[in-house]
Amino acid sequence: MISVPDPGRVGALGELSGFRQRFYACLTGRADTLFELTDAVLCSDGPVTGLAELSLTAQHRRGHGALYDAVNHGRIEVDRLRRALAGLPVPRAADGRIVLAVDVSPWLRPDAPCSPDRLFCHVYGRSRGAPQFIPGWPYSFVAALETGRTSWTAVLDAVRLGPADDATAVTATQLRDVVSRIIETGQWHAGDPSMLIVMDAGYDVTRLAFVLDDLPVEVIGRIRSDRVMLRPAPPRPPGTPGRPRKHGGVFTLADPDSWHAPDHTTGTDTERYGHAEALAWDRLHPRLTRRGSWLDHHGELPIVEGSVIRLTVEHLPGECDPTPVWLWSSATGADAQLIDLLWQAFLRRFDLEHTFRLFKQTLGWTRPKLRTPESADRWTWLVIAAHTQLRLARPITEDLRRPWEKPVTEPRQLTPARVRRGFRNLHPNTSHPTAAPKPSRPGPGRPPRSRNKHPATRHNVGKTVKRDLNLQQHQSRTG
Structure with a gap:
């Protein structure tokens, strides 16, 4: 008896393969190594603990030297990848609205004095539950939220906050770009309900509402x-003198x-x-x-x-x-x-915390000890691309349930970690645009017993914002 393929499964597999092709087209330098590194993140057994271990997976056919070279010197067309993410189906609320959440998650680097552009990140729970300020790279993420109790989000953008950046201005520009891409890709049309942008405390929600007033969004x-x-x-009574209230x-x-x-x-x-x-x-x-x-x-x-x-x-x-x-x-x-x-x-905004935990604990976002922030940006976008492929593979992944885990009746109930567990079985059926690796020999490296004559530069931690006018000068000018 000939089995008839499921049209829904075929369509989901085609969507996943299409995104893999578009993602490969965004890699313009060391493309094969970066693409196979993303596959290694998806198919490795257990949580990612470092970059070198990923070179041992069957999906990564290059050596660990090529892996580090790709992360440090590869090229990713980030704007093109952002448009590819915005073109995917966006989850919606019960009434069809698009709900976006913005939040900052830090990549803590307290023991990296030679890494530039570090800021003091406000974190909790590292010492007796008291808040602390630890050096690191803060990243601002924008994701589309689903309805109901779920740990899935659709990450659409990520921006690293630098020492000279105004957090409110960067967030406003980031949200404007995300909303514009959603409209350009046809996810929102004139006459549709306004999009919702949710954020936690710490944001100047009034300022963001004022700056984004020309967009079809409601900020909360x-x-x-x-x-x-x-x-x-x-209302002012007629004939009342003086300036109106x-x-x-x-x-x-x-x-x-x-x-x-x-x-x-x-x-x-x-x-x-x-x-x-x-x-x-x-x-x-x-x-x-x-x-x-x-x-x-x-x-x-x-x-x-x-x-x-x-x-x-x-x-x-x-x-x-x-x-x-x-x-x-x-x-x-x-x-x-x-x-x-x-x-x-x-309340659905807290689903983004599940995504951050998945990034850090399972996909190994903050595990590599990278020196430069540019390398951290490349690795961040590879993790986002891997998470997007998990979301696309969600309806077609077989559930490899552990004996102590609860069974699920629908693919929608699978968590991202359980989808990643079965992605290895789905990987051979997807598109593979990479070429076969070429044989090569490693470089000689530094000669034995030679000292490093070019020590790395140490960088200070903190903001370097300098305004043209301070508060007193503003008051004297407007006074």
């Missing part, structure tokens, strides 16, 4: 519980007496958090000052109105007394359905 982020918001200015009454998040009746009150029963209740107030804005990302703003400071959401849940995993979460969104005039979508999209 967590704000501190001690913030003070302002209501709209009341810009702000209304004070809305203090930590003072319930300053609150007025919420515009919307919604409640939802969740499986993980119990009963969740959201209170929403429309048209609230913060009082902006010429500090931080607003220091170089030209002209009068604007009024950026949005919706404030107070989210409370019945319980949290491992905690008895959950604290309320305050969110601010650039959406105004939102109905109850949109309010529910906003806070649910924010």
